[in-house]
Each structure stands twice: as C-alpha cells, then as structure tokens.
Amino acid sequence: MSNSDRPLIIHELFRSDNLFDLMTGNYLFDWSVQRNCPSLLEGAILPSYIASDQLQMFSGRPIADSWPSLLVGPKGTRSALHVDGFATHFWMVMFKGKKRWRVYAREDESLLYPNPLSNKIGFDGHSPDFEKFPLSSLADYYDVELKSGEMILLPYDFPHQVTLLLYIDISIFVLILVNF
Numbered sequence: 001m002s003n004s005d006r007p008l009i010i011h012e013l014f015r016s017d018n019l020f021d022l023m024t025g026n027y028l029f030d031w032s033v034q035r036n037c038p039s040l041l042e043g044a045i046l047p048s049y050i051a052s053d054q055l056q057m058f059s060g061r062p063i064a065d066s067w068p069s070l071l072v073g074p075k076g077t078r079s080a081l082h083v084d085g086f087a088t089h090f091w092m093v094m095f096k097g098k099k100r101w102r103v104y105a106r107e108d109e110s111l112l113y114p115n116p117l118s119n120k121i122g123f124d125g126h127s128p129d130f131e132k133f134p135l136s137s138l139a140d141y142y143d144v145e146l147k148s149g150e151m152i153l154l155p156y157d158f159p160h161q162v163t164l165l166l167y168i169d170i171s172i173f174v175l176i177l178v179n180f
Contacts, residue, residue, distance in 0.1 A: 028072040041068070050091050050153065073164055081112060081121040081161040084154075091153040094146045098166040101144040101152060102126075104159040108139035112159055125161055 033040050081104075084090060102125045104112060113122030113133050123129075123136040130137045145165070146152050154160060 028070060030066075030069040030071065032066050033068050033070055035066070075164050075166055077164045078126055079161045079163075081123055081125050081159055083109065083114070083121070083157055083159050087156045089154065089156050091151055092146070093151045094148055096148050097164060098148070099146045100163045100165055101142075101146060101154075102161050103142050103144065103154065105140040106155075106157050106159075108141075109157070109159050111135040111139040114159075121159055126163065 081102075104125070109121070113136065114120075115122065123133045123139075125141065128136065144152065
C-alpha cells in the first residue's frame with residue numbers, strides 16, 4: 001500500500017527516520033493540537049512575552065481551541081503572500097526543517113496589490129512579475145530563514161509568505177490575539 005492510499009498517522013511523522021517518504025504529496029495545515037491531541041501541550045512552557053493569550057476570552061467558542069496548531073509539509077511547499085486575519089500577532093516554532101519567510105513592511109501593503117475583500121494579495125514574491133505589478137518593486141521586505149529549534153514572532157498586519165526549504169517542516173503555529 002502506498003502512503004497516499006492510507007491515512008497518515010501523526011505519530012508516524014515524529015517516530016520515522018524517513019519523514020520525506022511519509023510526507024510526499026501530503027500537507028497538514030493548521031491542525032488544532034488542542035482539539036486533536038492536547039497531550040502534546042502537557043508541560044509546555046511559554047516565554048513570558050508570548051504567554052498571554054486573548055483567545056481565553058472566547059472560552060467555549062470554536063475559535064478558542066483552534067490554536068496552537070500544527071503544520072507539517074514537504075520541501076517546496078509555499079504559501080501565497082497574505083496578511084493573517086483577525087489583525088493578530090503570531091509566533092511559530094520550527095521543530096524540524098527550514099522555512100524561508102519573506103516579510104514585507106506593513107506600510108507597503110498597498111504596493112503589493114491587496115484585495116480589499118479578502119486577506120489575499122495579488123503580487124507573488126516567490127515569482128515576482130514587476131511588469132504586471134510595477135508598484136511592488138518599491139516595497140521593502142526582509143528574508144528570514146527559520147531553522148530547527150528557532151522561533152519567529154510576527155506582528156499583526158505584516159504581509160508575508162513562506163517556502164519550506166528542507167525536506168520536511170514540523171512546526172507549531174500559535175495565533176496570539178495580543179497587541180504588543
């Protein structure tokens with residue numbers, strides 16, 4: 001039976017020596033750890049500068065237990081350029097793998113051809129088309145590589161996109177609804 005013929009069991013990812021074979025063609029996105037496997041959070045200690053979580057105000061509502069969430073994917077997986085919803089800050093810890101982040105200056109979002117009806121942005125920083133989107137060439141950005149054992153904290157409303165650089169990415173994404 002090939003990997004695509006059966007469900008991927010999450011513990012296989014953490015115990016396997018060959019994660020690439022398990023993940024080929026698969027991507028686990030925003031999988032709620034709190035809903036699906038709360039034991040993974042037992043004993044977790046958060047640094048004080050991210051420990052406050054306004055999601056607690058929504059206790060009993062579906063959004064309250066959506067995060068932290070797990071993202072797992074193969075090399076080459078990319079996101080579109082976007083701004084996260086809810087005008088929230090977030091942090092991510094990379095457990096295994098390497099991810100390139102391209103983060104644009106908040107004040108340059110209008111140069112990236114945003115769609116006012118969604119959080120999607122017309123410009124693609126992975127494959128820039130400056131003829132189609134000429135103003136985007138004026139936007140400032142920062143490239144950051146997040147490696148195993150590192151954490152990134154991204155303030156709200158910063159346009160960003162990511163590319164997985166190593167064969168596998170196992171990261172926990174936590175949405176923090178706190179304005180710093």
